Amino acid sequence: MATAQSTRTTSITVEVDDMTYTDVVEPRMLLVQYLRERLGKTGTLVGCDTTNCGACTVHLDGQSVKSCTMFAVQADGHAVTTIEGLAQGGELHPMQKAFHEKHALQCGFCTPGMIMQSIDLIKEHPDPDEHTVRDGLEGNLCRCTGYQNIVAAVQEAARTTRESAVSTTEEGAA
Amino acid sequence: MTVTEIGSPRRRKEDQRLITGRTRYTDNIVLPGMLHLAMVRSPFAHATITAIDTHDATSSPGVVAVLTGRDVADEQGSLPCAWPITPDQKAPPHPAIAVDHVAFAGEVVACVIARSAAEARDAIELIDIDYDELPVVLDLEEALTDATLAHPDLGTNKSATWVFDSAEAGTGDDVAQVLAASELVLERTYLQQRLIPAFMEPRSTVVDPTGEQITMWSATQVPHLLRLMLALTLSIPEGKVRVVAPDVGGGFGGKLQVTPEEVITMLAARRTGKPCKYTETRSESLMAAHHGRGQVQRLKLGATREGIVTGLSVDLLADMGAYLGLVTPGVPILGAFMYNSIYKFAAYRFSCTNLFTNKAWTDAYRGAGRPEATFAIERLMDDLAHELDMDPVELRRKNWIKHEEFPFSTIACLEYDSGNYEAATDRALELFGYDDLCAERDRRRAAGDRVQLGIGVSTFTEMCGLAPSRVLGALSYAAGGWEHAQVRVLPTGAVEVVTGVSGHGQGHETAWSQIVADRLGVPFDSIEVLHGDTQTSQKGLDTYGSRSLVVGGMAVVAAADKVIEKARTVAAHLLEASTDDIEFAEGRFSVRGTDQGLALGEIAFATFSAHNLPDGFEPSLDSDATFDPENFSFPHGTHLAAMEVDTETGEVTLRKYVCVDDIGNVINPMIVDGQVHGGLVQGIAQALFEEAVHDESGTLVSGSFVDYLVPSAADLPSFTTDRTVTPSTTNALGVKGVGEAGTIASTPAIVNGVLDAIRHLGVQDIAMPCSPHRVWKALQDGASKGLGAEEPVPDRVAPEQDAGPMNSSGNLPTGDFQ
Numbered sequence: 003m004a005t006a007q008s009t010r011t012t013s014i015t016v017e018v019d020d021m022t023y024t025d026v027v028e029p030r031m032l033l034v035q036y037l038r039e040r041l042g043k044t045g046t047l048v049g050c051d052t053t054n055c056g057a058c059t060v061h062l063d064g065q066s067v068k069s070c071t072m073f074a075v076q077a078d079g080h081a082v083t084t085i086e087g088l089a090q091g092g093e094l095h096p097m098q099k100a101f102h103e104k105h106a107l108q109c110g111f112c113t114p115g116m117i118m119q120s121i122d123l124i125k126e127h128p129d130p131d132e133h134t135v136r137d138g139l140e141g142n143l144c145r146c147t148g149y150q151n152i153v154a155a156v157q158e159a160a161r162t163t164r165e166s167a168v169s170t171t172e173e174g175a176a
Numbered sequence: 177m178t179v180t181e182i183g184s185p186r187r188r189k190e191d192q193r194l195i196t197g198r199t200r201y202t203d204n205i206v207l208p209g210m211l212h213l214a215m216v217r218s219p220f221a222h223a224t225i226t227a228i229d230t231h232d233a234t235s236s237p238g239v240v241a242v243l244t245g246r247d248v249a250d251e252q253g254s255l256p257c258a259w260p261i262t263p264d265q266k267a268p269p270h271p272a273i274a275v276d277h278v279a280f281a282g283e284v285v286a287c288v289i290a291r292s293a294a295e296a297r298d299a300i301e302l303i304d305i306d307y308d309e310l311p312v313v314l315d316l317e318e319a320l321t322d323a324t325l326a327h328p329d330l331g332t333n334k335s336a337t338w339v340f341d342s343a344e345a346g347t348g349d350d351v352a353q354v355l356a357a358s359e360l361v362l363e364r365t366y367l368q369q370r371l372i373p374a375f376m377e378p379r380s381t382v383v384d385p386t387g388e389q390i391t392m393w394s395a396t397q398v399p400h401l402l403r404l405m406l407a408l409t410l411s412i413p414e415g416k417v418r419v420v421a422p423d424v425g426g427g428f429g430g431k432l433q434v435t436p437e438e439v440i441t442m443l444a445a446r447r448t449g450k451p452c453k454y455t456e457t458r459s460e461s462l463m464a465a466h467h468g469r470g471q472v473q474r475l476k477l478g479a480t481r482e483g484i485v486t487g488l489s490v491d492l493l494a495d496m497g498a499y500l501g502l503v504t505p506g507v508p509i510l511g512a513f514m515y516n517s518i519y520k521f522a523a524y525r526f527s528c529t530n531l532f533t534n535k536a537w538t539d540a541y542r543g544a545g546r547p548e549a550t551f552a553i554e555r556l557m558d559d560l561a562h563e564l565d566m567d568p569v570e571l572r573r574k575n576w577i578k579h580e581e582f583p584f585s586t587i588a589c590l591e592y593d594s595g596n597y598e599a600a601t602d603r604a605l606e607l608f609g610y611d612d613l614c615a616e617r618d619r620r621r622a623a624g625d626r627v628q629l630g631i632g633v634s635t636f637t638e639m640c641g642l643a644p645s646r647v648l649g650a651l652s653y654a655a656g657g658w659e660h661a662q663v664r665v666l667p668t669g670a671v672e673v674v675t676g677v678s679g680h681g682q683g684h685e686t687a688w689s690q691i692v693a694d695r696l697g698v699p700f701d702s703i704e705v706l707h708g709d710t711q712t713s714q715k716g717l718d719t720y721g722s723r724s725l726v727v728g729g730m731a732v733v734a735a736a737d738k739v740i741e742k743a744r745t746v747a748a749h750l751l752e753a754s755t756d757d758i759e760f761a762e763g764r765f766s767v768r769g770t771d772q773g774l775a776l777g778e779i780a781f782a783t784f785s786a787h788n789l790p791d792g793f794e795p796s797l798d799s800d801a802t803f804d805p806e807n808f809s810f811p812h813g814t815h816l817a818a819m820e821v822d823t824e825t826g827e828v829t830l831r832k833y834v835c836v837d838d839i840g841n842v843i844n845p846m847i848v849d850g851q852v853h854g855g856l857v858q859g860i861a862q863a864l865f866e867e868a869v870h871d872e873s874g875t876l877v878s879g880s881f882v883d884y885l886v887p888s889a890a891d892l893p894s895f896t897t898d899r900t901v902t903p904s905t906t907n908a909l910g911v912k913g914v915g916e917a918g919t920i921a922s923t924p925a926i927v928n929g930v931l932d933a934i935r936h937l938g939v940q941d942i943a944m945p946c947s948p949h950r951v952w953k954a955l956q957d958g959a960s961k962g963l964g965a966e967e968p969v970p971d972r973v974a975p976e977q978d979a980g981p982m983n984s985s986g987n988l989p990t991g992d993f994q
């Protein structure tokens with residue numbers, strides 16, 4: 003019964019985009035609802051109710067998760083990064099830049115999830131071929147772009163990330 | 177004027193907010209004291225409602241009110257249909273909340289208004305509704321018999337029959353006579369399955385009734401039409417309604433609607449006096465947002481043995497579903513003008529019967545009527561080529577309008593202004609490596625390979641830029657087809673462009689800035705494009721039918737030109753010269769033959785201060801323009817698909833796809849490529865993946881993304897896209913429209929490719945989507961006629977692709993040809 007559920011609440015402490023929040027939530031509250039409705043992190047979007055679309059993808063301790071597949075209470079004690087926390091010091095994340103540069107978005111609704119998933123993807127595959135990118139994005143649906151420019155953007159971001167890693171190492175060595 | 181912006185792949189202005197999550201989709205909007213709605217939907221496709229008990233729901237925690245159809249019967253009116261295609265068209269009343277009769281599963285029967293969305297959803301479980309089930313009619317052929325009625329009160333399932341006959345119109349001969357005299361007549365029946373637009377953003381509406389004007393934010397493509405229709409439907413003075421389409425997450429025709437949910441949210445806000453929000457779940461969206469396609473196409477094509485098409489007869493049954501939405505009846509009629517496509521026929525007849533069934537209503541979906549028409553004619557052309565043992569490209573060449581024959585008056589009464597089918601086709605064949613692939617196909621066929629190769633060909637043209645108002649009038653559409661724009665020069669010299677079109681992913685903010693930057697000679701970044709709010713964009717007819725650039729972009733050009741003329745008068749006055757001696761180039765007005773001049777920004781400031789203006793000059797450069805196109809525009813293209821079919825499993829793989837589109841001049845090639853890619857995938861999805869499936873009781877079986885197979889990146893290869901450029905001659909920009917092109921041509925290219933691979937195994941036709949199971953089944957049926965393979969049915973529902981063929985198509989340059 004709804005009434006019984008809504009009376010049981012839990013206190014959670016979650017770090018979201020470098021800020022720490024302590025909140026009392028219902029156990030049935032999904033992480034994505036917590037982000038959107040409690041924290042106003044509306045950059046993270048909801049596109050389905052069967053965990054198929056990936057629009058809600060965020061990072062939990064640096065790993066991509068669909069935030070509609072977990073409860074807010076499960077994020078207790080963890081760090082969440084959303085699309086809103088990616089840009090650092092006014093600098094866009096390389097993946098954000100690549101999406102812009104390669105026209106990897108149209109309506110933008112899949113974009114936050116797509117970008118978060120893609121960051122995870124190139125962490126695991128620093129130099130992904132087309133097949134690897136396409137497979138790695140299988141859980142994120144886009145209805146606008148036909149994916150071609152998304153693939154290009156992910157490969158572009160992987161390239162710039164590799165290059166900046168090389169130059170950082172060189173700088174470190176020098 | 178030096179052209180710098182038009183034609184350049186400018187990165188999009190709108191991206192910044194979208195890639196950082198600084199978005200304003202409707203569901204992101206939160207207002208003080210906002211209430212939330214949840215809908216109770218009929219589980220039955222056809223029933224009468226005998227009793228509704230809302231008592232427990234009303235007293236559930238957080239619930240403010242429960243609305244039933246009876247509660248709002250006096251105020252909810254009937255949802256609008258703006259396109260009565262015949263004077264005697266029949267339609268049932270269309271209440272936002274059903275009162276005593278439901279005609280499809282998913283129809284709203286009650287609405288809970290509560291303090292939170294969760295409380296509203298909890299309470300809908302507590303509403304008790306008694307239904308008396310009625311027999312359902314789902315199939316079109318069955319609907320035609322009227323044996324079971326979708327709406328018993330209507331007495332028939334037939335809404336209207338619309339006919340075009342070339343003999344009657346005087347554009348050609350009588351098709352019956354021509355077919356009777358033809359050496360060859362192909363008779364075919366093709367099915368256009370129902371599709372679901374499946375935009376990624378579920379529909380959402382927020383209504384704020386506080387303040388003098390009631391404001392609605394909605395995930396809509398058509399804020400202006402919505403405002404007008406809300407005023408008419410609910411008898412609210414139009415001036416008291418403001419509609420805003422904030423960021424909108426895709427539409428594809430699916431958000432070209434006035435929805436029950438919008439009306440209900442409006443009613444709820446007016447009742448409670450509080451802001452109200454309704455956001456649908458994906459399941460609700462798939463079930464109850466309008467569907468697309470849904471046609472039976474009965475076709476007869478006559479031809480000579482040499483492959484000259486003599487005439488075409490089209491007899492359609494079109495599925496309206498349970499109600500008529502905003503433009504439902506007109507969708508198949510838009511196809512009527514396109515069955516003849518790029519070809520010259522001597523005789524043509526089109527007849528369409530619109531039928532009611534107990535399913536969600538259909539309406540516009542990307543292409544709207546034109547993909548269906550293109551599919552039919554392009555399938556027929558391939559069937560004919562096969563019948564005559566002729567190369568399918570050669571057959572098309574024999575029949576298409578040659579480039580020197582433009583402008584060309586078609587048998588369907590349209591005047592094609594320009595085109596060059598030869599050039600686009602030649603380029604496509606070259607990029608595709610047509611001859612090599614055909615040779616490979618023949619080798620594999622001769623060797624009896626397990627995986628066969630097929631080459632799919634499709635050409636197309638479409639009518640874009642909806643539309644000349646007088647044409648819409650002749651087709652009984654209630655509104656016109658013009659578009660409005662305003663260009664304002666601010667005192668700082670910055671420019672605001674107001675447009676009546678309402679983008680939702682198309683990149684208008686960028687493209688319009690490029691157009692105005694060139695026209696006025698102001699920097700791209702000094703231009704702000706405003707749209708999608710009836711309070712700032714006071715006039716407009718919104719975004720659909722590949723019209724935004726062709727009609728809306730032209731309105732922007734016209735408004736900018738008026739600004740130049742006003743500024744010229746001020747410049748002449750300030751420079752003490754005659755207006756005839758003032759030249760305008762690159763943002764500067766100068767006196768001919770001198771170095772004296774003023775920048776547009778300087779004139780803007782002088783006009784703002786208004787201290788020293790010509791006598792009687794109205795102190796403003798701001799200008800409005802309303803552009804009514806004189807004709808449609810006619811993009812065209814040639815698409816080629818290499819399809820591999822595993823004859824043992826039925827698995828289909830798209831190995832290579834090349835398209836060369838001619839969309840006239842291009843404002844932003846990067847945006848154009850994106851539109852083509854997305855369009856292709858939606859068309860390919862119809863051919864291979866998507867179908868709205870109902871069980872025999874009328875329940876949608878493909879009611880989630882688990883079953884409704886919107887393709888993912890892993891299901892697709894990359895495409896080779898290219899262009900030829902034959903400018904439109906009927907608008908100053910020479911543009912034609914690109915939003916629907918990919919969707920229109922790709923479906924037949926794919927299916928033709930699949931059939932080409934396995935026709936020799938006795939397969940004549942495969943209903944879409946060509947799933948592995950269907951292909952396998954078709955091969956079995958072919959085999960039972962003495963050819964083909966015999967294997968158990970594979971249980972996969974979607975083709976899975978391996979790396980090899982997918983990568984092999986991704987290595988050609990895309991879109992950099994101009």
Ligand code: FES
Pocket residue numbers: 047048049050051052053054055056057058059068069070071
């Ligand atoms: S909202 Fe669709 S996967 Fe989470």
Ligand code: FES
Pocket residue numbers: 106107108109110111112113143144145146147376425426681
């Ligand atoms: S950009 Fe619209 S859904 Fe991906």
